[in-house]
Amino acid sequence: MTTNRKIYLTYIITAINVLICIIMFSIDKSFNFSVETLLKFGAKYNPLIAIGEYYRLFTSMFLHSDITHLLFNMYALNIFGKNIELIYGKVKFIIIYIVAGLFGGLGSFIFSNSVSVGASGAIFGLLGAYLYLYLSNPDAFSSNYLKNLLAILGVNLIFGILVRNIDNWAHICGLIGGFIVSWSLGHRGENVFSSKKVLAQLLTIILLFTSLFAGIQLNQKSWEYNLYKGEKYLDQEKFDKAEEEFITGLSKNNDIYVFHYYLGRISLMKGDIDEAEDYFQTAVDIKPNFIEAKEFLSEINKIKQRP
CATH class of the missing domain: 1.25.40.10 (Tetratricopeptide repeat domain)
Known part of the structure; x- marks a missing residue:
């Protein structure tokens, strides 16, 4: 991996999240943002998505419920995002991040009725990108690095199951989405337009739209x-x-x-x-x-x- 390339997308995403949180704080004046504020700024809320406000699947990944939530996610983003940006390149990195975040939002849309915000689905997608890299190029990882990665995944998933108000479905589906989109794009140097990659890209698009359709059908019953x-x-x-x-x-x-x-x-x-x-x-x-x-x-x- 070349380390002399400039990293800036990770920092830009971090800055966007922080700026939005500052704007929300200037309006809400609270360390724990109200549901009304979160909805106003574009939180994931199933009935509103089901009636056509699909943009919430995107905007919700840049919102956070409080300062602690923001700091935790931005810390994780800067740990994992920099390497993924270097390994996959800037274009592939931003596609992985956004598409994994959409997969996380769609997973929450289908399986969870709660109002949901946070970058964690997209961040778990970066972990999915690491998993794809290991499976496609295991020599790039030491055994200790792989153990640490799996430990981080395991701890976060267990934490999400045990602690209330954590949208574990967004984590799981973001992880899966990150792996799928990484497989469909490949890391830096892999040919995006090979027949296998094009098939994987079609699968990714089909999964996104079928998940959206399934979520709409389920939530229209409420x-x-x-x-x-x-x-x-x-x-x-x-x-x-x-x-x-x-x-x-x-x-x-x-x-x-x-x-x-x-x-x-x-x-x-x-x-x-x-x-x-x-x-x-x-x-x-x-x-x-x-x-x-x-x-x-x-x-x-x-x-x-x-x-």
Whole structure:
């Protein structure tokens, strides 16, 4: 491995992550960013991705939940990223990093319902690149180096299983994605356009799109999907379509007060006061301190008392 080549992509990625964290901190003013802040900046959240906000699979890999999360990931990135940038070259390195991060996000999209952020899926992808390098060129590794690499992988995966709020599916799928995309590109000097590499590249693209499709199909079955899609229709003033989504969401979970609230508002716009009253009352029954629904009930009561 040549060591006199300049390394800068690892530093640029680190700087981007740090800058975004600083911007988030200037808005949130907290050492633990709220879910609202994370979503505003592009966190992975399944219902929003399922309704078409696919960019979250990309943006989420540059966000972190707090300063500790950021420092830990940037430390790992600078340990593993520099060597991968040297071994694979800058173009292949950035492709590996981004595609592995997308695989991590897609794994989380399919297997985890939680709001998720972090560069760890992409960083595990760099470990996948190391594994490919070992399998394709075992002489490049000493036995001790391989043991250390496997130990790092094992400890991180076990840590992710034992500790709450760690998205282990992003780690596992990022690792697999990093290996696959490294295999499809090869390290520095390998011919990207050989027949075997082109087949591996096609496999990588197929896996990405089939994973996205599978995630969308799975998450469209949730009531959250209907809620966010209905809200999007409300913003577009497509009230009939919004009503359909909220009714479908109610059929999945009748205890979600916002479905009743939105359907009450739509009923009011249609002039069906009795139906609106029923919806608002149900919303208040589910959430007794729901001020907005109480205000609508008060207005409906005034209308009914008019001569």
